[in-house]
Amino acid sequence: QQQGRQLISEVDRWNAYVTAEHDISDTLELFGEALFYRAETKSSRAATPLDSGLAFTIVPRTNYWNPFGAVGSPNRIAGLNTTDAPAAGVDVLIQQWRPTDLGARGILTETQTFRLVGGLRGEFGDWSWETALGYSENETTDTETNRISKTLLQAELAKSTPDAINPFGGPNANSQAQWDRVRISSTNTGTTSLATWDGRLTHDSLFQTWAGDVGVAVGAEWRRERYAEDRDPRLDGTIIFSTANVSGRSDVVGVSPTRDSSASRNVYSAFGETIVPLHRGEGAFPNDLSLQVAVRAEHFDDIGDSAVKPKVALSWFPLTFLNVRAAWSQGFRVPNLVQLNRGEISRLNLGVDDYWRAPVTLDAQSNGDAYVPSVRRSNPDQKNEDTETVVFGVIADLDRVFEASWLKDFRVSVDYWRFEQTGVIAAFGDQEALALDFLERRAGRTNPNVVRAAPTAEDIAAFAAWNRANPRDQRAAAGQVLFVVDPFINLDSQIADGIDFAVTARIEPEGWGRFDLDLETTWLGRLDVVRNELLTALTNEPTFTGAFDVLAVDRILLDGNPEWRTSASVRWSRGPLAAGASVRYISSYLDISADLDLNADGVPEYFPVEEATRVNAYAEYRFGADGSGPDVRVRFGINNLFDERPPLVDDALGYDPEYHWLKGREYTLSIRTSF
Numbered sequence: 001q002q003q004g005r006q007l008i009s010e011v012d013r014w015n016a017y018v019t020a021e022h023d024i025s026d027t028l029e030l031f032g033e034a035l036f037y038r039a040e041t042k043s044s045r046a047a048t049p050l051d052s053g054l055a056f057t058i059v060p061r062t063n064y065w066n067p068f069g070a071v072g073s074p075n076r077i078a079g080l081n082t083t084d085a086p087a088a089g090v091d092v093l094i095q096q097w098r099p100t101d102l103g104a105r106g107i108l109t110e111t112q113t114f115r116l117v118g119g120l121r122g123e124f125g126d127w128s129w130e131t132a133l134g135y136s137e138n139e140t141t142d143t144e145t146n147r148i149s150k151t152l153l154q155a156e157l158a159k160s161t162p163d164a165i166n167p168f169g170g171p172n173a174n175s176q177a178q179w180d181r182v183r184i185s186s187t188n189t190g191t192t193s194l195a196t197w198d199g200r201l202t203h204d205s206l207f208q209t210w211a212g213d214v215g216v217a218v219g220a221e222w223r224r225e226r227y228a229e230d231r232d233p234r235l236d237g238t239i240i241f242s243t244a245n246v247s248g249r250s251d252v253v254g255v256s257p258t259r260d261s262s263a264s265r266n267v268y269s270a271f272g273e274t275i276v277p278l279h280r281g282e283g284a285f286p287n288d289l290s291l292q293v294a295v296r297a298e299h300f301d302d303i304g305d306s307a308v309k310p311k312v313a314l315s316w317f318p319l320t321f322l323n324v325r326a327a328w329s330q331g332f333r334v335p336n337l338v339q340l341n342r343g344e345i346s347r348l349n350l351g352v353d354d355y356w357r358a359p360v361t362l363d364a365q366s367n368g369d370a371y372v373p374s375v376r377r378s379n380p381d382q383k384n385e386d387t388e389t390v391v392f393g394v395i396a397d398l399d400r401v402f403e404a405s406w407l408k409d410f411r412v413s414v415d416y417w418r419f420e421q422t423g424v425i426a427a428f429g430d431q432e433a434l435a436l437d438f439l440e441r442r443a444g445r446t447n448p449n450v451v452r453a454a455p456t457a458e459d460i461a462a463f464a465a466w467n468r469a470n471p472r473d474q475r476a477a478a479g480q481v482l483f484v485v486d487p488f489i490n491l492d493s494q495i496a497d498g499i500d501f502a503v504t505a506r507i508e509p510e511g512w513g514r515f516d517l518d519l520e521t522t523w524l525g526r527l528d529v530v531r532n533e534l535l536t537a538l539t540n541e542p543t544f545t546g547a548f549d550v551l552a553v554d555r556i557l558l559d560g561n562p563e564w565r566t567s568a569s570v571r572w573s574r575g576p577l578a579a580g581a582s583v584r585y586i587s588s589y590l591d592i593s594a595d596l597d598l599n600a601d602g603v604p605e606y607f608p609v610e611e612a613t614r615v616n617a618y619a620e621y622r623f624g625a626d627g628s629g630p631d632v633r634v635r636f637g638i639n640n641l642f643d644e645r646p647p648l649v650d651d652a653l654g655y656d657p658e659y660h661w662l663k664g665r666e667y668t669l670s671i672r673t674s675f
Contacts, residue, residue, distance in 0.1 A: 007653060007654075007662055008662060008663065009041045009042060009043035010041070010042040010043070011039060011040070011041050011042075012039065012040045013037070013038070013039045014036075014037070014038045014039075015035075015036070015037050016034075016035070016036045016037075017033070017034070017035050017036075018033065018034045018035075019031075019032070019033045020032050020033070025122075027122045027123045027124075028120065028121075028122040029120065029121050029122060030118075030119075030120055031118070031119055031120075031121065031132075032116075032117060032118040032119070033115075033116075033117045034114075034115070034116050034117075035113070035114060035115040035116075035136075036113070036114045037111075037112070037113040037114070038110075038111065038112045038113075039109075039110070039111045040108065040109070040110050040111075041107075041108070041109040041111075042106070042107070042108055043106075043107045044104040044105060044106050044107065045104060045105045045107065046098065046100070046104055046105070047098055047099050047100055047102045047103065047104060047105065047146070048098070048105065048147065048148060048253050048254040049096060049097065049098040049254070050094065050096075050097045050098070050099070050148075050253060050254075057093065057094050057095075057097065058091045058092065058093050058094075059091065059092045059093075059094060059157050059167055059168075060091050060157060060158050061088065061089030061090055061091055062089075062158050062159070062160045063157050063158065063159065063160070063164050064159060064160050064161055064162055064164040064166075065164060065166040065167070065168050065169065066089065066092060066168075067092075067168060068080070068085045068089060068090045068092055069089040070087065070088050070089035071087040071088075071089075073089065073160075076089070094167055097167055099148075099167075099174070099179075100171055101171050101172045101173070101174055101176075101179070102146060102148070102179050102183070103146050103179075104146065105144055105145065105146045105147065106144070106145040106146060107142070107143070107144050107145075108142075108143045108144075108145075109140065109141070109142050109143075110140070110141045110143075111138065111139070111140045111141075112138070112139050112140075113136070113137070113138040113139075114136065114137060115134065115135070115136035116134065116135050116136070117132055117133070117134040118132065118133055118134075119131055119132025119133065120132075126203055126204075126205070127201055127202070127203050128201070128202045128203075129199070129200065129201050129202075130199070130200055131197070131198065131199040131200075132196075132197070132198060133195075133196070133197050134194075134195070134196040134197075135193070135194070135195045135196070136193065136194050137191070137192070137193040137194075138191065138192050138193075139189065139190070139191045140189070140190050140191075141187065141188070141189045142187070142188045142189075142190075143185060143186070143187045144185065144186045144187075145185045146183060146185075147183070147184050147185065147186050147252050147253065147254075147255070148182050148183065148184065148252070148253040149182055149184045149234065149251055149252065149253075150241040150242075150250070150251050150252070150253055151239070151241055151251050152181060152182040152184070153165070153182045153253065154241075156178070156181055156182055163178065165178055165179075165182070184234070184252070186232040186234060186235065186252050186255065187232050188229070188230070188231050188232055188235070189229075189230045190227070190228070190229050190230070191226075191227065191228045191230075192225075192226065192227045192228075193224075193225075193226045193227075194223060194224070194225055194226075195223065195224040196221065196222065196223045196224075197221065197222045197223075198219060198220070198221040198222075199219060199220055199221075200217060200218065200219030200220075201217070201218050201219065202215070202216070202217040203215060203216050203217075209276065209277060209278075211277035211278055211279050211280045211289075212277035212280055213277070214274060214275070214276050214277070215274065215275050216272070216273065216274045217271075217272070217273045217274075218270075218271070218272045218273075219270070219271050219272075220268075220269065220270045220271075221267075221268075221269040221270075221271075222266065222267070222268055222269070223266070223267045223269075224264060224265070224266050224267075225264060225265055225267065225337060226262070226263070226264035226337075227262060227263060227264075227337050227338065228260075228261075228262035229258070229260055229261050229262065229342075230260055231258050231259065231260055232252070234250065234251035234252050235250055235251075235252060235255060235257050235258055236257070236258065236259050236260045237249055237257065237259055239251045249346075256345070256346050256347045256348060257345070257346055258345045259342075259343055259344070259345070261338075261341060261342045261343055262341075263302070263337045263340065263341035264302075264337070265300055265301055265302035265303075265337065266300075266301045266302075267298055267299070267300055267301075268298065268299045268301075269296065269297065269298045269299075270296070270297050271294070271295065271296040271297070272294065272295055273292070273293070273294040273295075274292070274293055274294075275290055275291070275292050276290065276291045276292075276293070277289070277290050277291075278290060278291055284319060284320055285318065285319060286317055286318075286319075286320060287316070287317070287318060288315075288316070288317040289314070289315070289316050289317075290314070290315045290316075291312075291313070291314055292311070292312070292313040292314075292315070292327075293310075293311070293312055294310065294311040294312075294329075295308065295309070295310045295311070296308070296309055296311075297309075298332075300334055302337075302340065303334065303335070303340070303380070305334070305383075305384070307332045307334075307384060309329070309330040309331055309332060310329070310330060311327065311328070311329035311330075312327070312328050312329070313325065313326065313327035313328075313329075314326050314327075320400060321396060321397045321398065321400040321401055322394065322395075322396050322397075323394065323395040323396075323397075324393075324394050325391070325392070325393055325394070325395070326390075326391065326392045326393075327389075327390070327391045327392075328388075328389070328390050328391075329388070329389050330386065330387065330388050330389075331386070331387040331388075331389065332384045332385060332386050332387065333384065333385040333387070333425075334384050334385075335379075335382040335384075335425055335488070338378070339378055339379070339382065339425060339488045340378055340379070340380055340382065341378055341380075342378045343377070343378055344375050344376070344377050344378075345375070345376045346373055346374065346375050346376070346483070347373070347374045347376065348371040348372070348373055348374070349371065349372055349373075349374050349430055350368070350369075350370070350371050350372075351368045352368055352372040352374075352430045352431050352434065352484075353366070353367065353368040353431065353434065353547075354366040354367075354368075354372075354434050354480075354481055355434060355435055355437075355438040355543065355544070356434075356437060356438050356441055356475060356478055357459075357478055357480070359466070360462050360463055360466045360475060361458075361459060361462045363480070365480055365481065366480065366481075372430060372481055372483070372484060373482070373483035373484070374430045374483065374484050374486050375483050375484065375485050375486065376427060376486050376487070376488075377485055377486070377487040377488070378487070378488060379487045379488045379489060382425060382488060382489065382490060383423055383490050384423065385421060385422070385423045385424055385425055385490070386421070386422050386423055387419065387420065387421045387422075388419075388420045389417065389418070389419050389420075390417070390418045391415055391416070391417045391418075392415070392416050392417075393413060393414055393415030393416060393500075394413065394414055395411060395412070395413040396411065396412045396413070397410070397411055398410040398411070398412060399411075406507060406508055406509045406510065407505070407506075407507060408506040408507070408508055409504065409505060409506040410504075410505045410506075411502075411503070411504045411505070412502070412503050413500075413501070413502045413503075414499065414500070414501050415499065415500045416497070416498075416499050417497060417498060417499075417500065418495070418496070418497040419495070419496045419497070420493070420494070420495045420496075421493060421494050421495075422493040423490035423491075423493070424490070424491055424492045424493060424494060425488055425489070425490060425491070426488070426489070426491045426492065427486045427487070427488055427489075427491075428449070428486055428487070428489060428491065428534075429486065430484045430486055431547070432534075432535060432538060432548070433447060433449050433450055433484050433485075433486065434447075434450060434481070434484065435538045435541070435544055435547070435548070436534060436537075436538065437449075437450040438543065439537060439538075439541065441475070441476065441478065448485075449484060449485040449486070449487070450481060450484055450485075451481070451482045451483050451484070451485065452478055452479040452480060452481055452482060453479035453480050453481075453482050454479050455477040455478060455479045456479065459477050459478070459479055459480075460477045463475055463476070463477040463478075464477075491531075491532055491535075492529050492530060492531050492532060492535070493529075493530045494527065494528065494529045494530065494555075495526065495527075495528045495530070496524070496526060496527045496528075497525050497526045498522060498523050498524045498525045498526070499522070499523045499525065500520070500521070500522050501519075501520070501521045501522075501523075502518075502519065502520045502521075503517070503518070503519040504516075504517065504518050504519075505517040512574070513572055513573055513574025513575075513577075514572070514573050514574070515570065515571070515572050516569075516570070516571040516572075517568075517569075517570050518567075518568065518569045518570075519566070519567075519568045520566070520567050520568070521564065521565070521566045522564070522565045522566075523563060523564055524556060524561060524562070524563050524564075524565075526556070527554070527555040527556050527561055528554060528555065529555050535548075557588075557589045557590045558589070558590055558592050558606070559589075559590070559591065559592050559593070560589055560656065560658060560659060561589060562586050562587040562588065562589045562611075562659065563587050563589075564585070564586075564587035565585070565586055565587070566583075566584070566585040567582065567583070567584045567585070568582065568583050569581065569582040569583075570582075575625060575626075576621055576622045576623065576625040576626075577619075577620070577621060577622075578619070578620040578621075578622065579617075579618065579619045579620065580617065580618055581615060581616065581617040581618075581641075582615070582616050582617075583613065583614070583615045583616075584613070584614045585611070585612070585613045586611060586612045586613075586659050586660065587611050588608060588609055588610055588611045588647075589608075589609050589659075590606035590607065590608060590609065591606060591607040591608075591609050591649045591650050591656075592606050593607075593650045593651075594606065594607035594649075594650035607649070607650055609647045609648070609649055609656065610647040610648075611647075612644065612646065612647055612659070612660050613644065614640055614644060614661055615640070615641040615642055616637065616638065616639045616640070616641060617637065617638050617641050618635055618636065618637035618638070618668075619635070619636050619637075620633055620634065620635040620636075621633070621634050622634075630673060631673060631674050632671065632672070632673045633670075633671070633672045633673070634669075634670075634671050635668075635669070635670045635671075635672070636667075636668070636669055637667070637668040637669075637670070638665065638666070638667055638668075639663065639665070639666040639667075639668065640661065640663060640664055640665050640666060641665065642665075643664050643665040645664070646660035646661060646662055647660060
């Protein structure tokens with residue numbers, strides 16, 4: 001198989017969607033819909049590397065190919081000094097070994113989704129009502145082939161016969177028959193489901209005020225959310241490689257253990273909304289004023305918590321073509337089922353410094369050169385994330401001003417928005433936990449989320465030597481980190497504001513057909529992430545100078561968050577002919593994972609990610625547009641018309657899929673019909 005990483009996966013998709021409506025009477029209608037979706041995604045990646053984070057990569061002295069094996073073993077280096085390599089032989093730790101002759105890993109992801117909805121709608125007097133039941137389910141199975149079992153590999157490496165796996169011989173030193181003895185597949189399956197019921201009532205004129213009719217809408221909802229994760233037996237603890245540490249339980253090379261988990265909950269909701277006219281006028285200066293008031297309440301039975309959130313909005317027409325609007329609302333997001341119920345999962349992280357031990361013991365794990373196990377722990381005590389949003393804007397229907405026969409629609413809108421979110425749910429971070437442990441130990445305490453081994457005699461001696469040499473920086477002896485507990489908590493708050501600008505126009509000059517124009521631009525003026533007091537303490541500590549600059553409050557341009565985003569499109573049509581083009585623009589930003597000294601001044605700078613523009617275009621012909629036959633549309637399109645490449649970022653993919661696009665110039669042909 002070809003080695004490497006696919007940037008674009010092979011995907012097959014199937015969709016089916018059906019809707020139905022039936023009038024039972026003049027005031028009662030039955031409706032329903034069904035949806036089915038299936039996708040298969042195939043991709044490949046290079047063979048898994050084996051590195052120092054996986055202890056079983058130690059090749060035992062018994063291995064037939066070990067060049068430092070026992071005296072008399074067939075492949076011991078001739079003349080090797082027994083002082084350097086004892087006669088009994090030594091074990092060898094291999095770092096950064098990628099067995100390319102194993103072949104690339106194959107990944108098959110199969111996703112299947114269905115959704116069913118059935119309901120009734122009708123009228124009762126002056127009321128309109130609707131109620132429906134729905135159920136949807138998704139199952140995703142991820143199978144990765146050409147993986148290696150730790151247990152099987154350990155057994156093969158321990159062999160003293162020529163059929164032992166040889167990690168010293170380079171590419172093709174091992175036959176496929178040898179690799180077959182350690183080769184495995186790993187399959188994980190995840191299922192989610194959602195059952196719903198809702199009912200609502202609306203009345204356009206429940207009562208009247210001095211300014212007009214007052215409309216109302218009320219309703220109630222129920223939903224049951226469920227998820228289940230069925231991990232491969234070599235990952236969920238059924239087949240365990242080692243219990244020596246939290247990450248060693250996995251029996252798959254390069255994959256951390258994750259237990260099976262499942263959970264469900266019921267959510268009960270009620271809402272109400274009303275629009276109250278406050279003033280109605282006439283003429284060019286009507287001063288029409290309306291008030292919208294809404295409220296929504298939800299209760300979650302798994303956490304036993306409820307939330308009630310309001311919304312208030314005003315709409316004012318000082319002129320017939322000008323609408324001034326303002327809105328204030330609150331919202332919330334509860335912790336999801338995974339964050340509350342998954343239990344513990346462990347991962348191995350490289351580059352995590354132990355600030356307390358690193359300058360004292362100088363060992364690889366404390367300096368960040370070896371893997372540190374991290375235990376991500378669900379937290380049933382999490383609270384809701386709360387939000388508050390303010391919007392103020394104007395909409396001008398300028399086609400009413402110009403009154404030109406060829407100008408059918410011309411609308412311009414400008415909106416200022418401000419969004420504040422508190423109690424953002426996130427993990428504290430391994431490096432942050434070790435930095436906090438440093439501060440706590442300096443104050444005579446410890447961070448309970450950093451779990452350490454007892455100090456060894458060598459540790460105690462190293463700390464004693466440090467304390468003699470550094471009388472102003474005394475440190476109590478501390479053992480190596482066994483693992484870091486990194487729970488989900490309500491961590492930060494953030495405030496963002498900006499301006500949205502939009503223009504839409506429909507122009508129909510005589511004899512030239514129809515032109516539709518759209519332009520949308522967003523300017524991000526502020527994005528401040530306010531850290532909690534623990535993280536703030538880290539940014540203010542001189543010991544960590546530069547290490548936590550990524551915690552800076554102002555996040556504009558950092559790791560995405562570009563200041564400007566713009567999209568525009570134009571479409572022309574005349575009779576059976578049509579053509580169009582669209583453009584998307586993303587301004588530049590900074591990649592904080594690549595802090596390089598670009599100016600050679602000794603101060604690292606973040607890597608600048610260039611701005612990007614993408615243009616798509618198409619041409620279309622419509623058969624049967626005059627009603628003379630079936631309606632068939634044939635469209636030829638070109639995506640990424642100018643064959644632009646995505647800007648470079650410090651990422652395994654080499655580009656940022658959240659903001660940019662990978663595919664070069666692409667030609668498309670589609671045929672669509674309706675009957």
